[in-house]
Amino acid sequence: MNEIILPRRQLIARVGGLAATLPLLSACDAINDAPAVRKILSMGEEMNRASQRALIDRNALAREYSRADLSPYFRPNGTRLPAGAAYAAHAASGFGDWRVAVTGLVARPLSLSMADIRAMPQRTQITRHDCVEGWSAIGQWTGVQLSRILAAAGVSDNARYIVFRCADRLGDALYYESCDMIDARHPQTILAWALNDAVLPIANGAPLRLRIERQLGYKHAKYVNAIEAVASLDGIGAGKGGYWEDRIDYEWYAGI
Amino acid sequence: MSDVDPSPTPPPPHVYRHRLPTRIWHWVNAVTLLVLLMSGLTIFNAHPRLYWGEYGANFDRAWLVIGSTADEGYLRIGDWRVETTGVLGRWTDAEGIQKTWAFPGWATIPTSYSLADGRRWHLFFAWVMAMGLTLYMLWTAIGGHLKKDLHVRRTEWSPRHIWDDIKDHARLRFPTGDAAARYGILQKLSYIGVIFILLPLMIATGLTMSPGINAGAPWLLDLFGGRQSARSIHFIAAWALVAFFLVHNLMVLLAGPVNEVRSMVTGWFRLPPEKDA
Numbered sequence: 001m002n003e004i005i006l007p008r009r010q011l012i013a014r015v016g017g018l019a020a021t022l023p024l025l026s027a028c029d030a031i032n033d034a035p036a037v038r039k040i041l042s043m044g045e046e047m048n049r050a051s052q053r054a055l056i057d058r059n060a061l062a063r064e065y066s067r068a069d070l071s072p073y074f075r076p077n078g079t080r081l082p083a084g085a086a087y088a089a090h091a092a093s094g095f096g097d098w099r100v101a102v103t104g105l106v107a108r109p110l111s112l113s114m115a116d117i118r119a120m121p122q123r124t125q126i127t128r129h130d131c132v133e134g135w136s137a138i139g140q141w142t143g144v145q146l147s148r149i150l151a152a153a154g155v156s157d158n159a160r161y162i163v164f165r166c167a168d169r170l171g172d173a174l175y176y177e178s179c180d181m182i183d184a185r186h187p188q189t190i191l192a193w194a195l196n197d198a199v200l201p202i203a204n205g206a207p208l209r210l211r212i213e214r215q216l217g218y219k220h221a222k223y224v225n226a227i228e229a230v231a232s233l234d235g236i237g238a239g240k241g242g243y244w245e246d247r248i249d250y251e252w253y254a255g256i
Numbered sequence: 257m258s259d260v261d262p263s264p265t266p267p268p269p270h271v272y273r274h275r276l277p278t279r280i281w282h283w284v285n286a287v288t289l290l291v292l293l294m295s296g297l298t299i300f301n302a303h304p305r306l307y308w309g310e311y312g313a314n315f316d317r318a319w320l321v322i323g324s325t326a327d328e329g330y331l332r333i334g335d336w337r338v339e340t341t342g343v344l345g346r347w348t349d350a351e352g353i354q355k356t357w358a359f360p361g362w363a364t365i366p367t368s369y370s371l372a373d374g375r376r377w378h379l380f381f382a383w384v385m386a387m388g389l390t391l392y393m394l395w396t397a398i399g400g401h402l403k404k405d406l407h408v409r410r411t412e413w414s415p416r417h418i419w420d421d422i423k424d425h426a427r428l429r430f431p432t433g434d435a436a437a438r439y440g441i442l443q444k445l446s447y448i449g450v451i452f453i454l455l456p457l458m459i460a461t462g463l464t465m466s467p468g469i470n471a472g473a474p475w476l477l478d479l480f481g482g483r484q485s486a487r488s489i490h491f492i493a494a495w496a497l498v499a500f501f502l503v504h505n506l507m508v509l510l511a512g513p514v515n516e517v518r519s520m521v522t523g524w525f526r527l528p529p530e531k532d533a
Binding site for chain 1: 350
């Protein structure tokens with residue numbers, strides 16, 4: 001008899017224990033959601049940003065790898081195919097009419113075609129892409145340095161951030177991201193149109209995506225169609241500087 | 257009445273065993289390491305696969321996977337696979353809903369899956385841990401704790417001495433009298449291992465996962481064999497700390513929990529009386 005009763009007792013004990021932990025778990029989540037707690041926790045981001053900016057040379061390069069190090073398959077993430085007829089038409093025509101607007105605090109606003117971008121001096125780099133989720137993939141990217149585009153547009157000294165606007169809609173809004181002028185002018189920050197010697201696949205952000213090699217994957221805006229120099233992020237989305245930053249509180253500084 | 261022995265038993269001697277910095281650091285760490293572990297499990301849940309080398313994503317071979325099929329959860333390490341339904345990979349939450357995150361909600365911060373919130377907790381408490389560890393290391397070196405209490409003396413390194421201490425632990429024979437005021441060889445080695453090896457290893461492998469730090473200190477990538485190797489070592493070392501925690505608490509329970517906990521709160525430790533031979 002005992003042999004039969006015991007497992008049931010254990011089961012009851014387990015279920016009882018589970019029920020007893022319920023208030024504890026919801027108390028933990030109340031702490032997690034308290035505004036004061038979130039404010040304290042977010043000091044970690046500022047400490048990471050300030051210490052990395054203070055201790056690491058602003059032009060220190062992310063490691064560049066050799067072709068032997070390439071991931072066999074470069075995993076796409078986020079939007080894999082932007083919705084809508086406009087993007088589909090661009091894709092069907094090989095992005096011949098794609099334009100990248102360069103606006104905001106610039107002396108000469110630009111509207112660049114893909115041909116314009118390919119005509120500029122190019123940079124090719126084999127780098128590691130680190131997703132916030134934890135995985136990494138190594139790919140070879142070719143594109144134009146953002147610093148060249150900013151110089152061509154005559155970016156103002158008052159610009160403190162560069163905002164990237166994208167053609168892919170996620171839920172309620174088009175994707176957007178931003179970075180400070182240090183990363184915007186970093187030699188490895190490029191707008192890439194080729195991956196592993198082939199034209200950038202749609203899943204990876206065709207026709208043009210950002211590479212910002214010292215930060216995590218969600219900062220690498222895909223399907224870029226506008227670049228805006230701004231003095232403040234206040235008017236951009238909800239003001240935290242990026243799609244995920246505004247929605248689920250990812251760090252704006254994603255260097256760790 | 258007069259033939260009753262008038263001398264009362266002398267009060268057991270108390271020694272001031274833990275100084276204030278040790279006590280503060282101990283309890284700060286108790287909270288900090290728990291938060292780091294539980295928020296770390298949230299972060300792991302975002303991609304419950306581990307790799308060796310620089311890269312690794314879904315299409316690459318993982319050496320460790322916590323996953324789920326249609327009706328079971330499993331843990332796979334290399335070619336070894338074990339069903340873990342109910343605990344890992346597939347489990348039922350407090351409301352009776354089936355979930356397929358690797359680690360269950362009761363083990364993570366927050367209890368629901370939020371990579372963003374898990375990172376906020378982890379990357380704040382990482383600073384608390386790193387700064388606390390740095391200050392404590394400096395204090396142990398300058399304040400004499402390292403030399404006086406943790407330094408392993410030449411005679412203690414003898415295999416026979418270490419073996420005797422292992423046997424004493426296995427037989428639950430704990431030191432009494434003055435010997436109880438000092439750390440045994442296994443205690444010394446485990447505390448040194450945590451303070452000077454495991455915790456610094458957690459910090460170094462954590463920083464190696466940072467693309468920003470990689471640019472400033474690329475040698476870290478070489479030291480650990482790549483970013484994904486660093487992530488794997490970070491995970492393994494975290495469980496080594498959990499193992500330390502379990503043994504540490506077991507020893508406290510066996511050695512006299514009231515006395516041990518009081519000594520870590522007030523500093524004062526009651527020496528267990530010498531047993532009569």
